[in-house]
Amino acid sequence: MPSLGADMESAVVTQWLVKPGDRVERGHVVATVETAKGIIDIEIFGSGVIEKLAAAVGDSVPVGGLLASYRAEAEAAAPAAARAPPATAPPEAAAPRPSPGPTPASPIMSGAARPPGAPPSRDSAAERRLVSPAARKRAAELGIDLASVGPARAGLAITIGDVERAAERAAGATGAQPAAPPSRTAGPSDMRGVIAQAMSRSKREIPHYYVGTTIEMTHAVRFVRTWNAEHPVTERLHVGALLIKAVALALEKAPELNGFWRDGRFEPSAAINVGTATRLRRGGLLAPALEAANRQPLPNLMRRFQDVVERARSAHLRQTELADATITVSSLGEGGAETIYPIIHPPQVAIVGFGSVVTRPWVIGGAVAPASVMTATLSADHRVSDGHRGSQFLLAIDRLLQEPEKL
Numbered sequence: 001m002p003s004l005g006a007d008m009e010s011a012v013v014t015q016w017l018v019k020p021g022d023r024v025e026r027g028h029v030v031a032t033v034e035t036a037k038g039i040i041d042i043e044i045f046g047s048g049v050i051e052k053l054a055a056a057v058g059d060s061v062p063v064g065g066l067l068a069s070y071r072a073e074a075e076a077a078a079p080a081a082a083r084a085p086p087a088t089a090p091p092e093a094a095a096p097r098p099s100p101g102p103t104p105a106s107p108i109m110s111g112a113a114r115p116p117g118a119p120p121s122r123d124s125a126a127e128r129r130l131v132s133p134a135a136r137k138r139a140a141e142l143g144i145d146l147a148s149v150g151p152a153r154a155g156l157a158i159t160i161g162d163v164e165r166a167a168e169r170a171a172g173a174t175g176a177q178p179a180a181p182p183s184r185t186a187g188p189s190d191m192r193g194v195i196a197q198a199m200s201r202s203k204r205e206i207p208h209y210y211v212g213t214t215i216e217m218t219h220a221v222r223f224v225r226t227w228n229a230e231h232p233v234t235e236r237l238h239v240g241a242l243l244i245k246a247v248a249l250a251l252e253k254a255p256e257l258n259g260f261w262r263d264g265r266f267e268p269s270a271a272i273n274v275g276t277a278t279r280l281r282r283g284g285l286l287a288p289a290l291e292a293a294n295r296q297p298l299p300n301l302m303r304r305f306q307d308v309v310e311r312a313r314s315a316h317l318r319q320t321e322l323a324d325a326t327i328t329v330s331s332l333g334e335g336g337a338e339t340i341y342p343i344i345h346p347p348q349v350a351i352v353g354f355g356s357v358v359t360r361p362w363v364i365g366g367a368v369a370p371a372s373v374m375t376a377t378l379s380a381d382h383r384v385s386d387g388h389r390g391s392q393f394l395l396a397i398d399r400l401l402q403e404p405e406k407l
Helices: 124-128 133-142 160-174 191-205 218-230 239-251 298-313 319-323 387-401
Strands: 010-016 029-035 038-043 048-053 060-062 068-072 208-216 259-262 265-268 274-276 316-318 327-331 350-354 358-364 367-381
Touching: 038 319, 133 160, 208 387, 218 239, 218 367, 239 274, 239 298, 239 327, 239 387, 274 298, 298 316, 316 319, 367 387
Parallel strands: 038 316, 274 327, 327 350
Antiparallel strands: 010 029, 010 060, 029 038, 048 068, 208 367, 259 265, 350 367, 358 367
């Protein structure tokens, strides 16, 4: 089970997309799991043949725990005879062993995995394994009977989304509002609780420093308006795409802000993967990564931005999109506050905050005139960089936004 962030301890397997004997390639999605952040696609990091699924649907697996095993590509390509068991002990020739008597066990409490492909037992404990813990808690909060809730597709575990859709259907059928959830304290299965724990750890362990500047956005706003007037709706840009690209390009000359603090030292990242803080409809935040954002043309970056935001809000992202961000951008967008002072998301060492674009008096060519301006802030780790370096980084972003056509 890969780590999908410093705030993750375990995840529940909701679906297997492969079976023993299947050939897989690096980057293939092999399973989905549910965390407090939602449903996450798990990708495999190597190529080969799946040998065993060690966790069953419904099992909660800790970070670092075994999900499955596979033969590496080179070994999988070896002749079958080379991998065959010795002729002296073929499996089919083995004497039958007496079947042991039933042993009482609780797969839910013990975390033991049911062998993949085996029929589920009829006891209630096994049936409960097809409901993720987060979904079970949400059903209790909404007063929903889990017997009336089905998964999105056959074979999947019931998730929070399934429970909330069932609550909406029940409310629509009766004309009533869904039952109001009780007062929710921050707990390990509650997204806000998870966020609070991660941010508390960040503020406690990371020596933050903060710098900020005001950026004139007149050219950037005009560029976006002109572009959108000349292109179809499907190719329109948003100011947020310009901000992401400017941050990514500025990082090329500020490598100490792009990477991770692990095991007491800084690990710079050669890739520039910008995480985009995204508000979720059911509450909380995710920051999926836009990989190689510095090398993406603006239209392509915009399409990818829209895609990850949509999938984040539908709670369906890939593990790399949650784990690979090397820096995060938090933008309040239109109608938000003018300034934000974000907290670093460990193990990253910096986060950039952008307030909303507002009209303010501005000195242009020696005269005061109305202009579109925006406040940009940087929160960074003082173990890796300092205020002087951080201010140079913000000024680089400012210069880039003054020539948006070059982004």
